[in-house]
Amino acid sequence: MKRLVLLMLLLVCNSGSAIAETAEQIMKMVEANVYYGEAYMESDMTIRSGRREMTKTMSIWVQGQNALAEFTNPADRGTKYLKLEDEMWIFFPDAEDLVLISGHMLRQGFMGSDMSYEDMMTTEKLSELYDLELESQEDLDGRPTWVIGATAKEGVDVSYAIRKMWIDQEYHISVREELYAVSGRLLKVSRVEEIDQIAGRNYPVTVVTEDALRRDSSTTLRILHIDFDIDVADGLFSLESLQR
Amino acid sequence: MAGILTKLAFRNLWRQRRRTILTCLALAFGIYMVIILDSFVGGMTEMAGRNIVQLQTGDVQIQAHAYVDDPTDRSLDHVFAYSDFTDDLRQLDQVSAMTPRLSFAAELHNGMDDYHVRAMGVDPLTDPDVFTTQQYLAGQWLEPGQQQVVVGARVAQLLDLTVSDYVILLTRTANNAFQALDLEVVGILDTPHPEVNLAVYVPLDMAQTSLGLDQAITSLHMTVSGSAKSAYEAISSVVEQQNSTALGAYTWEQAAEDFMVMAQSSRAIHSMLLSMLILIAIVGVVNAILLGAMERTREIGVLKAMGMSEREVTQEFVTEAFGIGFVGSAAGVLLALLTNWFLVEYGINPYGDMDLGAGIPLRGHLYGVWNWTIIAGAFMVGILASVLAGIVPAIRAAGKSPIWALRQ
Amino acid sequence: MTMLELSNVTKIYAQGKVHVTALRDVDFRVDSGEFLSIAGPSGSGKTTLLNLIGCLDVPTKGSIVLEGQQLAERSKTQLAKIRRDHLGFVFQSYNLVPVLTAIENVSLPLELMRNMTKKAVRERAERTLTDVGLAEHLHHRPNELSGGQQQRVAIARALVKEPSLILADEPTANLDSETGEAILQLMWT
Numbered sequence: 135m136k137r138l139v140l141l142m143l144l145l146v147c148n149s150g151s152a153i154a155e156t157a158e159q160i161m162k163m164v165e166a167n168v169y170y171g172e173a174y175m176e177s178d179m180t181i182r183s184g185r186r187e188m189t190k191t192m193s194i195w196v197q198g199q200n201a202l203a204e205f206t207n208p209a210d211r212g213t214k215y216l217k218l219e220d221e222m223w224i225f226f227p228d229a230e231d232l233v234l235i236s237g238h239m240l241r242q243g244f245m246g247s248d249m250s251y252e253d254m255m256t257t258e259k260l261s262e263l264y265d266l267e268l269e270s271q272e273d274l275d276g277r278p279t280w281v282i283g284a285t286a287k288e289g290v291d292v293s294y295a296i297r298k299m300w301i302d303q304e305y306h307i308s309v310r311e312e313l314y315a316v317s318g319r320l321l322k323v324s325r326v327e328e329i330d331q332i333a334g335r336n337y338p339v340t341v342v343t344e345d346a347l348r349r350d351s352s353t354t355l356r357i358l359h360i361d362f363d364i365d366v367a368d369g370l371f372s373l374e375s376l377q378r
Numbered sequence: 379m380a381g382i383l384t385k386l387a388f389r390n391l392w393r394q395r396r397r398t399i400l401t402c403l404a405l406a407f408g409i410y411m412v413i414i415l416d417s418f419v420g421g422m423t424e425m426a427g428r429n430i431v432q433l434q435t436g437d438v439q440i441q442a443h444a445y446v447d448d449p450t451d452r453s454l455d456h457v458f459a460y461s462d463f464t465d466d467l468r469q470l471d472q473v474s475a476m477t478p479r480l481s482f483a484a485e486l487h488n489g490m491d492d493y494h495v496r497a498m499g500v501d502p503l504t505d506p507d508v509f510t511t512q513q514y515l516a517g518q519w520l521e522p523g524q525q526q527v528v529v530g531a532r533v534a535q536l537l538d539l540t541v542s543d544y545v546i547l548l549t550r551t552a553n554n555a556f557q558a559l560d561l562e563v564v565g566i567l568d569t570p571h572p573e574v575n576l577a578v579y580v581p582l583d584m585a586q587t588s589l590g591l592d593q594a595i596t597s598l599h600m601t602v603s604g605s606a607k608s609a610y611e612a613i614s615s616v617v618e619q620q621n622s623t624a625l626g627a628y629t630w631e632q633a634a635e636d637f638m639v640m641a642q643s644s645r646a647i648h649s650m651l652l653s654m655l656i657l658i659a660i661v662g663v664v665n666a667i668l669l670g671a672m673e674r675t676r677e678i679g680v681l682k683a684m685g686m687s688e689r690e691v692t693q694e695f696v697t698e699a700f701g702i703g704f705v706g707s708a709a710g711v712l713l714a715l716l717t718n719w720f721l722v723e724y725g726i727n728p729y730g731d732m733d734l735g736a737g738i739p740l741r742g743h744l745y746g747v748w749n750w751t752i753i754a755g756a757f758m759v760g761i762l763a764s765v766l767a768g769i770v771p772a773i774r775a776a777g778k779s780p781i782w783a784l785r786q
Numbered sequence: 787m788t789m790l791e792l793s794n795v796t797k798i799y800a801q802g803k804v805h806v807t808a809l810r811d812v813d814f815r816v817d818s819g820e821f822l823s824i825a826g827p828s829g830s831g832k833t834t835l836l837n838l839i840g841c842l843d844v845p846t847k848g849s850i851v852l853e854g855q856q857l858a859e860r861s862k863t864q865l866a867k868i869r870r871d872h873l874g875f876v877f878q879s880y881n882l883v884p885v886l887t888a889i890e891n892v893s894l895p896l897e898l899m900r901n902m903t904k905k906a907v908r909e910r911a912e913r914t915l916t917d918v919g920l921a922e923h924l925h926h927r928p929n930e931l932s933g934g935q936q937q938r939v940a941i942a943r944a945l946v947k948e949p950s951l952i953l954a955d956e957p958t959a960n961l962d963s964e965t966g967e968a969i970l971q972l973m974w975t
């Protein structure tokens with residue numbers, strides 16, 4: 135659920151600051167934004183595929199590397215996802231079945247969305263997996279961004295051999311990201327559509343991910359409510375809590 | 379002496395010719411069904427086996443045990459470099475052709491929809507030495523190194539593809555990274571093997587480069603000449619010499635386990651058909667002998683008064699049972715031979731373009747087979763069952779007291 | 787010479803709880819070459835008597851000696867052999883084998899004996915049928931013959947193996963008196 139973490143919990147350094155010199159430095163700033171504290175949020179996810187559209191709502195608890203998501207929309211009510219470090223578990227209430235996502239299942243879409251479990255599970259920092267290069271500076275929606283190209287390092291296992299990120303120069307948030315296949319073909323685009331200030335921090339609250347190989351296919355993730363000041367109950371991030 | 383009993387038996391059969399003919403016909407029908415259905419099952423098994431060998435496995439294949447143990451494993455975790463084997467295999471007289479294949483999981487996208495397929499990197503030059511895939515090809519065959527794909531008919535239908543369309547093949551490299559290949563559809567394959575029709579074929583070298591696999595393949599397929607067993611053993615020993623415990627040689631029967639399960643079940647059909655035949659014989663013959671004995675009660679009494687022993691009376695009725703069995707079986711066999719000759723020579727097309735599903739490679743023209751064991755077996759079983767079925771009612775008939783019989 | 791001797795022969799038929807005594811203490815003797823007629827009203831036990839003499843049934847009591855052989859305690863197979871080798875039957879209702887022609891019916895007893903060549907059997911059967919005046923009807927089936935002719939075939943069948951004893955149970959009952967006369971005449975000779 136790292137991507138959720140990445141996408142939703144980027145802590146903003148409000149320095150409004152000086153132009154960074156290298157891609158590495160810029161990524162360090164972005165990664166420094168990642169907040170590993172505690173948070174509770176309510177969010178929804180709208181999956182569009184052609185003319186079909188469905189919305190799922192969920193409550194999410196985050197604490198460091200662990201996260202728990204519980205679906206609250208009627209169709210999926212009670213379905214829970216638990217991320218424990220680098221493991222992902224799902225609990226299906228109807229079957230009362232607990233499943234560890236592993237192997238080829240990691241490549242499947244999360245709840246039918248355009249994000250695979252794998253996308254959400256990556257725990258390593260991008261700067262460790264990719265060679266980074268500051269390609270240019272562009273204005274995106276009227277805001278200045280750095281454009282950083284990332285190419286997978288030799289021999290590392292990553293899903294996307296090439297990435298391209300647009301980093302907001304003020305917020306140090308990646309506001310647009312393009313994911314490419316080895317062949318250089320664009321596979322996915324995700325972009326931050328809305329950034330809100332919550333409790334004094336800047337947050338991407340609406341993120342849209344599109345599958346470039348499927349026409350009219352997109353997943354929109356919105357944060358409706360976020361609360362940083364919570365007490366996480368003991369044992370919340372455990373397999374036992376999934377089956378409760 | 380046997381002469382008079384035989385004469386009596388056949389005269390009596392003839393006297394009740396309507397019943398005799400009906401009983402014989404029932405038996406003949408049973409024999410006929412056994413032989414023809416067996417021919418069908420044999421034909422289907424042979425056809426399916428041939429399709430598996432010619433489209434999927436070759437006679438013998440070398441591949442990782444892991445893929446055979448878990449057929450759902452579509453990963454690239456167990457690939458091997460086949461250049462280690464090729465020299466040694468070429469030395470074998472039994473190996474008349476070989477070709478490498480690289481099987482991997484992929485999604486085929488047409489811009490609108492996508493479909494999970496089994497993708498197969500094939501060597502465009504040597505693949506036709508082992509497989510007959512090209513016979514079913516509409517359009518062009520692959521060329522080495524080109525960004526081309528030949529798609530199975532079912533895939534083409536599902537994604538609405540025609541020759542010269544462009545598609546994207548999305549897969550993972552050996553390093554697990556997404557790879558998307560822009561390919562031109564050069565041909566469409568409509569084969570009798572449903573699995574092939576759900577697969578796509580690309581040039582092996584292009585696939586290896588794109589997946590980051592240097593010369594690695596998932597299976598090496600061979601056509602062998604002479605004894606399949608000795609060829610298999612020779613190939614096995616080549617694999618063993620390479621000390622690669624992860625790999626093994628597999629005959630097509632071992633590689634196509636699902637199919638072999640089906641072939642086994644055809645043996646169950648045999649015994650079911652034979653039991654049906656035996657039942658028909660028993661019911662028909664017991665009925666005929668019981669009725670005959672009842673109608674001829676007086677006659678039996680007279681014969682016994684004239685000094686015929688119970689053994690001889692029994693023998694007379696058993697001879698009648700034998701006569702029914704022989705005539706019925708012979709008629710059934712003769713009819714079956716005629717029909718089967720037609721089935722073997724001309725075949726029929728029972729399924730049309732229908733797909734039997736379950737991955738059983740059966741489609742198109744079906745030919746019968748000559749299975750002399752079952753033909754001779756059905757003939758003998760027909761006679762034997764009739765004779766055995768006749769014995770009990772014959773003994774009963776012979777045991778009747780002559781005075782009681784004469785009073786009737 | 788004594789050919790047949792019955793002493794104290796009693797036959798009781800047991801039908802469930804009802805016991806019918808068909809014969810009671812019958813004694814008599816017959817010599818070779820004798821022609822014996824037994825007369826009695828219907829139900830008096832004529833057929834029962836013939837069945838006992840003909841080894842088709844066994845007496846409840848008493849003994850029957852046929853050609854010096856005690857019939858009691860013989861097995862079914864042995865009785866069948868005695869019938870085959872020593873006895874000839876003529877029945878009231880002819881009882882020819884319907885699927886066999888006249889000559890085949892007459893050949894049947896000889897064939898059962900298995901001691902003659904086919905040719906000899908044929909010649910003997912043909913001669914016997916000629917003797918009873920059916921030379922013209924050798925190859926007719928029973929249903930192609932009149933009652934008198936059928937009974938003559940039956941007599942030929944009984945005579946053909948030259949048995950020691952011929953048992954005829956009302957052989958003329960189903961025939962008109964003239965034909966019956968002729969049949970009786972035939973048996974005399």
Ligand SMILES: Nc1ncnc2c1ncn2[C@@H]1O[C@H](COP(=O)(O)OP(=O)(O)OP(=O)(O)O)[C@@H](O)[C@H]1O
Binds near residue numbers: 828829
């Ligand atoms: N198998 C049998 N079971 C029971 N009773 C029998 C049997 N056979 C004959 N009887 C009885 O034994 C008696 C003698 O019968 P049998 O047939 O010997 O007489 P019959 O003198 O031959 O008469 P008919 O002139 O009518 O032929 C009769 O009362 C008859 O009912």
Ligand SMILES: [Mg+2]
Binds near residue numbers: 832833834955
């Ligand atoms: Mg009587």
